[in-house]
Amino acid sequence: MECDIKDIMPLQFNDHFCSSNAALENLAKNFYKLAEKFIHNKMYDKGLDCYCDAFLIRNLSIEDSDEQFIDFFKVQFTIYQLGKKNIRVALSEGDMIFDLIQMEWERIQAELEASLFEIDERGLHDWYKNIEIDFPWMCNSTMFEM
Numbered sequence: 001m002e003c004d005i006k007d008i009m010p011l012q013f014n015d016h017f018c019s020s021n022a023a024l025e026n027l028a029k030n031f032y033k034l035a036e037k038f039i040h041n042k043m044y045d046k047g048l049d050c051y052c053d054a055f056l057i058r059n060l061s062i063e064d065s066d067e068q069f070i071d072f073f074k075v076q077f078t079i080y081q082l083g084k085k086n087i088r089v090a091l092s093e094g095d096m097i098f099d100l101i102q103m104e105w106e107r108i109q110a111e112l113e114a115s116l117f118e119i120d121e122r123g124l125h126d127w128y129k130n131i132e133i134d135f136p137w138m139c140n141s142t143m144f145e146m
Contacts, residue, residue, distance in 0.1 A: 025058070035051040072101070
């Protein structure tokens with residue numbers, strides 16, 4: 001890979017005065033830049049993973065993190081990206097898709113709580129892959145082209 005680590009901004013901490021939000025925002029930016037480098041070098045699987053991590057870090061507070069949501073998000077965000085003509089994701093686009101996936105997650109959780117059936121963790125992962133979210137590219141494929 002032709003990516004030099006110097007191309008990706010290192011985490012910048014201002015001694016002991018750096019807030020955790022600033023550190024997380026910087027970390028998310030680094031993952032985003034790394035994703036861009038991987039995609040540019042046609043290392044799509046690593047690029048997709050870094051995009052997922054970048055938008056999880058940007059939008060998910062540590063207190064609210066849930067392993068099942070993270071699994072669901074990664075599956076659905078990857079489906080979203082692979083369905084587009086251009087695999088790259090703008091920051092605002094990724095944030096919007098995060099919100100859309102989170103709303104769908106909340107709807108699904110409400111349905112699961114009301115359900116009489118119990119699904120184990122492996123069954124949930126398989127189910128997450130089969131859930132179809134109406135992503136914007138399904139409605140208008142030119143909406144987010146860069």
